[in-house]
Amino acid sequence: MSNxxxxxxxxxxxxxxxxxxxxxxxxxxAGPSGLIAWGENQRMLDHRQASLHNLQAQRERLRNRVNQLDPRHVDPDLAGELIRKELNFAHPDEMVMLLH
Incomplete structure (x- = not known):
């Protein structure tokens, strides 16, 4: 072979x-797991963690409400509120004020 x-x-x-x-x-x-994508992934992670926190708080509120509606020990105030709201029920001596 020549040089x-x-x-x-x-x-x-x-x-x-x-x-x-x-x-x-x-x-x-610049790849899908490169330095540029790293910042975007961090922003998405922060956003999803905030969403997760909000969903966990909402789930906790719903769990509390379900516990208050347990047939063995219903919270009387919540039961009264739901009856008035859902069935449009009111005592004759009550005054209803609609807020818009």
Missing amino acids: STRLGKERLVQSIALICLLAMGVTAI
Whole structure:
């Protein structure tokens, strides 16, 4: 093999290696799990954690309301509120004020 052929193959191998390194570098920066995506993923995580916190608080409020409506020990105030709200029931001596 001549010197120029060997030099040509060596340059080809180096070029391919450089292209591979550049592709890996671009992927590390701009790929789906690269540095640019890292910030977006962090923002999404923060948003989802806030949503999870809100949903857990809502679930806790609903759990409390279900416990108050347990047939074995119903909260009388809540039962009265629901009867008035859902069945449009009121005592004759009560005054109803609608708030809009």
